[in-house]
Amino acid sequence: MALDPLIEKLLVLQDRDVRRDDIVRRLEDFPARKASIEREIAGAKAAFDEKSAAHKALELKKRDCERRVEQAEEQRARFRTQQLAVKKNDEYAALEKQIEGAAALIDSLETEVMELMLALDESEAALAKAREAFNADLNRLNENLAALARVQASVQADLDGAVAEAESAKAGIAPDSLDLYAYVKTRVRRAPYIVPVEEQHCMGCHLKVSNDVLQQARMQGALPRCDSCGRIVYFDR
Numbered sequence: 001m002a003l004d005p006l007i008e009k010l011l012v013l014q015d016r017d018v019r020r021d022d023i024v025r026r027l028e029d030f031p032a033r034k035a036s037i038e039r040e041i042a043g044a045k046a047a048f049d050e051k052s053a054a055h056k057a058l059e060l061k062k063r064d065c066e067r068r069v070e071q072a073e074e075q076r077a078r079f080r081t082q083q084l085a086v087k088k089n090d091e092y093a094a095l096e097k098q099i100e101g102a103a104a105l106i107d108s109l110e111t112e113v114m115e116l117m118l119a120l121d122e123s124e125a126a127l128a129k130a131r132e133a134f135n136a137d138l139n140r141l142n143e144n145l146a147a148l149a150r151v152q153a154s155v156q157a158d159l160d161g162a163v164a165e166a167e168s169a170k171a172g173i174a175p176d177s178l179d180l181y182a183y184v185k186t187r188v189r190r191a192p193y194i195v196p197v198e199e200q201h202c203m204g205c206h207l208k209v210s211n212d213v214l215q216q217a218r219m220q221g222a223l224p225r226c227d228s229c230g231r232i233v234y235f236d237r
């Protein structure tokens with residue numbers, strides 16, 4: 001017995017529907033994959049910005065320290081000028097004490113500047129390494145984004161073709177049969193939607209179908225459904 005022409009058409013439609021639905025599912029993944037790469041980019045950028053900010057803070061600290069050295073030096077110079085003008089020994093001695101205090105402050109600030117310069121050298125080298133790593137990461141991630149977009153465009157193009165093919169497969173199928181098929185698709189949710197009966201068993205769920213369903217499956221144009229899973233069943237031999 002030849003296969004019912006209606007079943008034949010529905011099987012073609014099913015194949016094309018499955019292909020189209022697979023492509024739709026593949027397309028659904030793209031936004032999440034893109035967002036994940038963008039999150040990685042943002043994370044890498046934030047990490048680098050943080051290192052860069054720490055380095056800048058160190059530079060500011062050194063500049064501030066150098067300014068304080070200049071101020072202390074100016075102050076010491078003022079004390080020395082004042083010292084030239086005083087006549088009394090005790091005033092002279094008091095200024096001498098202030099000059100010594102300023103000198104001690106200058107010493108400790110200069111030590112701090114030296115330490116900050118060393119720290120800045122290290123920080124500079126670490127920052128250069130971090131910048132290199134960040135740029136490499138950024139290149140890699142941007143390449144991933146571009147590759148993803150290319151794949152997405154090609155899958156989208158596949159979809160356009162698959163949609164057209166699935167639509168054209170509907171030609172010559174009566175609207176009520178298409179409606180039934182569409183209904184079964186919503187009920188079953190996963191392909192296949194049309195399955196053969198073999199030895200009175202539905203090849204979708206592998207359970208036995210009723211005699212009534214079996215009898216209808218032998219008739220042309222009838223679209224009986226499995227009693228258990230609701231798939232359309234047909235008789236293949």
Ligand SMILES: [Zn+2]
Pocket residue numbers: 202203204205206207226227228229230231
């Ligand atoms: Zn079944």
